[in-house]
Amino acid sequence: MAELPACPAGCQQPVFLLDGSALDLAHTPELVDAYPPAQNQHGTAHWPIVRIAVMHNLANGLALRPSWGPMYGPKAVSEQALAEELMDRLPAGAVTVGDRNFGVFSIAHAASAKQLPVILRLTQQRFEKLAGAAAAGQDLSVTWLASQSDRRTHPQLPEQAAVTGRLLVVLMQTGSVTELLYLFTTLTLPAEQILELYRCRWNIETDLRSLKTTIRLEHIRAKTIDGMEKELMLAFTAYNLVRAVMGWAATEVGISPRALSFSQVQDVVRAALPLLAAADSQEQYQVHFQRMIHYACRCKLPQRSQRRSFPRLVWRHRPSFPNRKPAERKTI
Numbered sequence: 001m002a003e004l005p006a007c008p009a010g011c012q013q014p015v016f017l018l019d020g021s022a023l024d025l026a027h028t029p030e031l032v033d034a035y036p037p038a039q040n041q042h043g044t045a046h047w048p049i050v051r052i053a054v055m056h057n058l059a060n061g062l063a064l065r066p067s068w069g070p071m072y073g074p075k076a077v078s079e080q081a082l083a084e085e086l087m088d089r090l091p092a093g094a095v096t097v098g099d100r101n102f103g104v105f106s107i108a109h110a111a112s113a114k115q116l117p118v119i120l121r122l123t124q125q126r127f128e129k130l131a132g133a134a135a136a137g138q139d140l141s142v143t144w145l146a147s148q149s150d151r152r153t154h155p156q157l158p159e160q161a162a163v164t165g166r167l168l169v170v171l172m173q174t175g176s177v178t179e180l181l182y183l184f185t186t187l188t189l190p191a192e193q194i195l196e197l198y199r200c201r202w203n204i205e206t207d208l209r210s211l212k213t214t215i216r217l218e219h220i221r222a223k224t225i226d227g228m229e230k231e232l233m234l235a236f237t238a239y240n241l242v243r244a245v246m247g248w249a250a251t252e253v254g255i256s257p258r259a260l261s262f263s264q265v266q267d268v269v270r271a272a273l274p275l276l277a278a279a280d281s282q283e284q285y286q287v288h289f290q291r292m293i294h295y296a297c298r299c300k301l302p303q304r305s306q307r308r309s310f311p312r313l314v315w316r317h318r319p320s321f322p323n324r325k326p327a328e329r330k331t332i
Contacts (some may be wrong), residue, residue, distance in 0.1 A: 004060040004247035004257070006091075008200070011189075013117065014091055015058040015197060017204035018098040020079035021212070022071055023050050024219040025228060034225055036073035050220075050228070053082035055090065056207050058097070058200055060257050061243045063207070063236055064089045084110045095119060095187065097201050105150045108163045108184060118165075119185045119198050127182035131167050136180060138169040139191055144184070170195045203258060210262045215239050242266045249296035264299035268292055 006014040025031045025048040037045040051071035055064045067085040069077035083102060087110060090096070095117045098107065103120040111118045124134065129147075131140055146154075146161040165186040172181050172195065185194055212218040217235040222228040243257070246265050250257040272292035279285035 001057070001060070001062055004062065004244070004251070006057060006059055008059045008197070010193065011095075011197070013093050013095050015095045015097060015200075016055040016064070016090060017058055017201055017207075018053070018055050018083055018086070018096050018102055019204040019208060020051065020053045020082065020101065021208050023052060023212070023217060023232075024048070025050055026221055026223045028223045030224055031228065035070045038072055047219075050232075051077060051079065051082065052232075053079050053086055054204070054208070054211075055083075055086045055096070056204055058197075058203060060247045061203070061207060062240055062247075063211075063243070066232070066236060068232065080104060080106055083107060087111060087114050087116060090114075090116060093117070095197070097198060099201060103184060105144060105146050105161075105163070106154050106157075108144060108165070108186075109146070109157065109161055112163045112186065117186045119183060119187065119194055121198065122167075122182040122184055124180075124182055127167065127169070134169045134180065134182060136169055136171050138167065140167045141165075142167050142184075168194060172199065206262075211235065211239050214263050214266060242269055245269050245292065245296050249293050249299075252293060253297050255300070259301055260296065261299045261301050265296045268295045268299065 008015055025035055027046055027048065031048045035048040035050045037048055039045070049071040050068050052066045052068040054066045056062065064086060067082040069075070069082060071077075079101060083098070084107070087096065093116070096107075096111055097119045098121070100121045100123050103122040103126065108118055108120060122130075127134055130142055130144060131138070142165060144163045144165065146157050150161075151157055163186070165184055168181075168183040168185065168191050170181050170183065170191060172179055181195070181198065183194060183198060187194060189197075215235050215238055217232070220228050220231050222231045242262060242265055245268070246260045246262070247257045249265070250260060269292065272288060272295075275288040276285060276292070279288055
């Protein structure tokens with residue numbers, strides 16, 4: 001992090017994107033006991049589930065060490081509780097950007113206590129409880145007080161717990177869709193700049209896709225708690241290794257590290273690692289290293305001529321086999 005750009009353009013503070021996710025674990029008695037599977041009216045699921053919270057630097061994509069815990073069971077932890085752990089790993093003055101799941105009083109208060117600015121999206125209902133009716137363009141100063149519900153779920157809150165900040169109502173255009181965003185921030189930046197920083201929150205979604213799909217972290221195969229934690233940390237180490245190469249390559253050509261393709265740079269790194277490991281001298285190592293950076297510079301993402309004209313949607317997966325009709329069943 002010391003060698004790569006830490007602050008996004010136009011901002012004097014590092015900005016970290018906050019999000020949570022869940023990972024499948026191997027079905028072993030040890031993991032089932034520590035990370036219970038989900039349950040519903042039909043019974044208990046097969047795979048143990050671990051909940052993780054992550055924070056990634058907006059400028060360079062590097063990830064902090066994640067926090068994790070059980071998603072279900074008597075010892076289940078919330079994403080908000082894991083997020084408060086992550087705040088202790090942030091550099092001084094770093095800005096935290098979170099979506100509606102983190103737009104709650106406990107996160108704002110924890111960040112304020114650690115002197116960390118925030119940009120948090122609120123639900124419309126929570127905004128209206130704080131400021132009444134909402135209208136586009138509002139920029140209100142507010143003192144956010146803990147509610148009875150906040151004190152019931154967080155009994156450790158001080159008696160006079162409060163957070164001073166601003167409530168913003170801004171219009172965001174995404175393709176053909178326009179929506180109102182309700183934001184709480186403790187920054188003094190103009191509303192337009194606050195919106196631009198929040199718009200970048202989508203990068204954490206693509207980062208998680210790189211971790212879970214490209215790095216193949218979605219299902220952890222280790223069969224013990226110790227092995228699971230090692231596999232999780234090695235996956236984040238591999239992710240940060242690729243991100244570091246992307247950062248060095250982007251610096252060479254004067255572009256943002258996020259303008260490079262993660263999967264393509266990963267292929268370059270995998271091809272270069274055997275040569276780097278087999279280098280006989282520091283000079284030979286530098287030759288292979290510079291060649292790796294040279295090829296990584298070419299892994300640029302395509303530039304769209306215009307914004308999407310349609311909203312982001314998820315393709316529905318077609319089932320592998322058709323459902324058997326009752327009349328087709330045969331008695332043996």
